[in-house]
Amino acid sequence: MQTTFRNPGHAVRHQCRHGVHKHPTPGMAAGHLQANLVILPRDWAFDFLLFCQRNPKPCPLLDVTEPGDPEPRHIAPGADLRTDLPCYRVWEHGQLIDEPTDVVRHWRDDLVSFLVGCSFTFEQALQDSGIPIRHIEMGRNVPMFRTNIACRPAGRMHGPMVVSMRPMTPGHAIEATRICARYPRAHGTPVHLGDPSAIGITDVMNPDYGDAVEIRPGEIPVFWACGVTPQAALMHAKPPFAITHKPGHMFVCDLKDSDPLVQG
Amino acid sequence: MQTTFRNPGHAVRHQCRHGVHKHPTPGMAAGHLQANLVILPRDWAFDFLLFCQRNPKPCPLLDVTEPGDPEPRHIAPGADLRTDLPCYRVWEHGQLIDEPTDVVRHWRDDLVSFLVGCSFTFEQALQDSGIPIRHIEMGRNVPMFRTNIACRPAGRMHGPMVVSMRPMTPGHAIEATRICARYPRAHGTPVHLGDPSAIGITDVMNPDYGDAVEIRPGEIPVFWACGVTPQAALMHAKPPFAITHKPGHMFVCDLKDSDPLVQG
Numbered sequence: 001m002q003t004t005f006r007n008p009g010h011a012v013r014h015q016c017r018h019g020v021h022k023h024p025t026p027g028m029a030a031g032h033l034q035a036n037l038v039i040l041p042r043d044w045a046f047d048f049l050l051f052c053q054r055n056p057k058p059c060p061l062l063d064v065t066e067p068g069d070p071e072p073r074h075i076a077p078g079a080d081l082r083t084d085l086p087c088y089r090v091w092e093h094g095q096l097i098d099e100p101t102d103v104v105r106h107w108r109d110d111l112v113s114f115l116v117g118c119s120f121t122f123e124q125a126l127q128d129s130g131i132p133i134r135h136i137e138m139g140r141n142v143p144m145f146r147t148n149i150a151c152r153p154a155g156r157m158h159g160p161m162v163v164s165m166r167p168m169t170p171g172h173a174i175e176a177t178r179i180c181a182r183y184p185r186a187h188g189t190p191v192h193l194g195d196p197s198a199i200g201i202t203d204v205m206n207p208d209y210g211d212a213v214e215i216r217p218g219e220i221p222v223f224w225a226c227g228v229t230p231q232a233a234l235m236h237a238k239p240p241f242a243i244t245h246k247p248g249h250m251f252v253c254d255l256k257d258s259d260p261l262v263q264g
Numbered sequence: 265m266q267t268t269f270r271n272p273g274h275a276v277r278h279q280c281r282h283g284v285h286k287h288p289t290p291g292m293a294a295g296h297l298q299a300n301l302v303i304l305p306r307d308w309a310f311d312f313l314l315f316c317q318r319n320p321k322p323c324p325l326l327d328v329t330e331p332g333d334p335e336p337r338h339i340a341p342g343a344d345l346r347t348d349l350p351c352y353r354v355w356e357h358g359q360l361i362d363e364p365t366d367v368v369r370h371w372r373d374d375l376v377s378f379l380v381g382c383s384f385t386f387e388q389a390l391q392d393s394g395i396p397i398r399h400i401e402m403g404r405n406v407p408m409f410r411t412n413i414a415c416r417p418a419g420r421m422h423g424p425m426v427v428s429m430r431p432m433t434p435g436h437a438i439e440a441t442r443i444c445a446r447y448p449r450a451h452g453t454p455v456h457l458g459d460p461s462a463i464g465i466t467d468v469m470n471p472d473y474g475d476a477v478e479i480r481p482g483e484i485p486v487f488w489a490c491g492v493t494p495q496a497a498l499m500h501a502k503p504p505f506a507i508t509h510k511p512g513h514m515f516v517c518d519l520k521d522s523d524p525l526v527q528g
Contacts, residue, residue: 046310049317050328054338064314066419074318074416152338155330184448 008032009076012252013084022086022101024248026120033075033257034250035062035115036227037085038234039103039243042067045112047155047237051230052114054152058161058229060117060185062253062261068109075253075261081113087246094238103243111243116227118250119164121186121257125179131172134213141248142166143207144226148200149191151229159233163191163223165204167215173222180224185262192223199223272296273340276516277348286350286365288512290384297339297521298514299326299379300491301349302498303367303507306331309376311419311501315494316378318416322425322493324381324449326517326525332373339517339525345377351510358502367507375507380491382514383428385450385521389443395436398477405512406430407471408490412464413455415493423497427455427487429468431479437486444488449526456487463487 005011008029015021025034040048045067052059063072070081083102090098090106098106119142123133135142142164149161168176173193180189196204204221205212209228215221231244245251255261269275272293279285289298304312309331316323327336334345347366354362354370362370383406387397399406406428413425432440437457444453460468468485469476473492479485495508509515519525 042310046306046313049310049313053313053317053325053328061317064317 007254009252009254013076013079016086016101017080017083019101025086025250025252026248029252031124031256031258033062033253033255033259033262034118034120035075035253036118036231037081037243037245037251038114038116038230039081039111040114040234040239041108041241042110042112044156044239044242047157048114048230048234050154051151051157051233052116054154055161055229056184057188057191057225058151058227060187061114062117062185063115065113067112070107070113072113072115072251075115075255076251077254081251082107085245085249085251087249089244089246091235091242091244093240094235099246106243115251116230117186117262118227119187119224120250121262122180122183124257125183126176129175129179131168131176134167135211138213140211140213142210143212144209144228145196145201145204145223146208146232151233156237157230157233159229159236161191162209162226162228162232163199164210164226165207165221165223167213167219168222169219173220176222182263186257187225187227190222191225194220196221271518273516273518277340277343280350281344281347283365289350289514289516290512293516295388295520295522297326297517297519297523297526298382298384299339299517300382300495301345301507301509301515302378302380302494303345303375304378304503305372305505306374306376308420308503311421312378312494312498314418315415315421315497316380318418319425319493320448321452321455321489322415322491324451325378326381326449327379329377331376334371334377336377336379336515339379339519340515341518345515346371349509349513349515351513353508353510355499355503355506355508357504358499363510370507379515380494381450381526382491383451383488384514385526386444386447388521389447390440393439393443395432395440398431399475402477404475404477406474407476408473408492409460409465409468409487410472410496415497420501421494421497423493423500425455426473426490426492426496427463428474428490429471429485429487431477431483432486433483437484440486446527450521451489451491454486455489458484460485
């Protein structure tokens, strides 16, 4: 008997759960919200939740589970965060110890899961409005940079804001700002545009994460708060135990990018 | 030597700290943000923070302190939440045990303070746009009602959404919705308008909290998520210890209602 899926997001999660899909998720279940995943023991969950509350642009929370509950009841009822992503990373004291395709054997009754909004949402909206996205055109990962913008600390969590960069004409930068204002749960408006050194970036062609992309004459770099920010702060804080998604291997939601939740 | 104040909000807090002002704050430091206060032991803070994260319309968080720290560093640096409100309520197991003008002797190293946005912000914006507010015209407290809209529960915190009601013409209701959309940290857009029974209110002239107000011919009742919601859920959950502001005796911030923080 064939399984019936509620929507394409459900279908992708089913393929992940049964080990059929183990690859990155960009482009899958088009129009469906994708989310970053961070899983922490309850003892660390308050600090992380507070860090997200204090830094909503890099850390827009879409859902947080009860301790021990692997089901994100708000954004994907019936889903299981232990199995429904294509690939995970398991960390002990800031060291990567495993990269499994499920985390059933790592699960504990005190684990709290955080699902954090992602730039795929606004990139789709920009492309739909005719604004080209350079790293997608070039088939590369988006360039990301550590900045001199300090996040507001929370308990053991602190660190600089990490930003992603997309080159645009000034006209496109203005239009992109207008469009991104609609998506506060997907990093919202840019945090900076123009001179990279104003936010502590010394070489815009040498990103700290991801790939470099061309900036053409007449274009300016436009910088958005990035979901790598909380993961970088977490790796620096070195909790005894943590699980994250493997970069690019996201959680695909039932919700669509256009859902009112994502729009604040 | 006379004290110099940074702004009218600072001046009100100074008067509270020194026992000069012990009365309700509506109308004081006009244009400055006022906030609801909830203080809980760290053991309960995660549940409360999660409840706010899951129910942002009734519980829009403006600031959360570190355990033991009485200073709301984000919205009023230098303020002291133990002394800078005109009057407090102290609770044990859901029972009111004290109504002091400061909580210095109740303070503990594990207390986390939550400052929650308040309807005064959008009421000022509505009045500035020429939309009259009935309960203010009548010199009464706003009418508030328990609804059949369930909040998303979080740990030990659960309960119905409490709403406030303002009668308006349909034209003013539409304009008020447009204006309130600018203030997601002050309850945002209405949650309902028209038929009170659709959200479980049996008698709109008999509020559960506050005072009844007249609804004139041609007007409809318009309902907003209310900051009483988290306090009602908390009183039902009966934590061993809690401190809140006395109703109407709010924390007055350095920030103005127009600050970008309040606008999301």
